[in-house]
C-alpha cells in the first residue's frame with residue numbers, strides 16, 4: 001500500500017500475522033532510511049511485533065543498529081532502573097534484543113521531581129523530538145481510546161505533558177504493579193496528541209476484542225479529543241495493523257472497512 005491519504009487499515013489473519021505485518025512497516029521504514037528515528041510504544045500489544053523484529057535481527061534479515069529510539073511515555077515517580085518503568089520495558093523488549101546502542105536511545109525521565117522539573121523535561125523532550133524528526137511512531141491504543149498516556153479529553157494541540165491517568169487506565173496497567181490499580185502511578189509523562197501527530201508515519205497496533213470499541217471510535221467515530229486516537233483520521237500517513245478481534249467494531253458499524261486483507265484501506269472520513 002502506498003501513497004494513501006488517511007488511515008490504511010490492515011486486518012491480519014491472527015496475532016502472528018499481525019506481528020509480521022507490523023514488522024514489515026518498521027522494516028520498510030528502515031530500508032528507506034537506515035538512521036530512522038522510531039518511537040516505540042509499551043504495553044502487551046507491541047510485544048509480538050518486537051519479538052518479530054528481534055527474530056529478523058537475529059537471522060540478520062534486518063539491521064536496526066542505525067536507528068534512533070525514542071519513547072512514547074513513562075510513569076511519574078518510577079525511576080528508569082525500576083523494572084516497572086517503561087524504560088525497563090524498552091530495554092528488555094527493544095534496546096537489547098534489537099542490539100541498539102543505548103546512546104541512540106532517548107527516554108522520558110519520570111523519576112520523582114517537582115512539577116516544574118517534570119514540565120521542563122516535557123518541553124525538553126519536545127525540542128529533542130522536533131530536532132530529530134520522528135520518522136515512525138508506533139502506538140497502541142487504550143480501551144478508552146488513549147494513545148501513549150494522552151487520556152480522553154486531552155486537547156489535540158497538547159504537546160508532551162504531565163498526564164493524570166484515569167482509573168480505567170490504572171486498572172488496565174495494574175499487572176506490572178502486582179495487580180493492584182492503587183499502586184499504579186496516578187500520573188505519567190507522555191507525548192501529547194500534537195507530538196504524536198508530528199511523526200511522519202504512525203503505526204497503530206491493536207489486538208483483542210477489548211480494543212474493538214476503541215478501534216471503531218478511533219477510525220469510524222467523530223474526530224474528537226474524547227477519543228484521542230481519532231486524531232489519527234487527520235494524519236496523512238497512518239498504518240493500523242489489527243487482529244480480527246480488534247477489528248470487529250469496524251465491521252459491525254459497516255463503515256467501509258471489511259475485516260479481511262482484500263479491502264485493506266479505508267479513506268479518510270472527509271474523503272468518503
Ligand code: GLP
Nearest residue numbers: 041043044045140141142148149
Ligand atoms: C498503556 C500505554 C499505552 C498502550 C496501552 C495499551 O496505557 N501507555 O501506550 O497503548 O497501555 O496497552 P496494551 O497493549 O497492554 O493493551
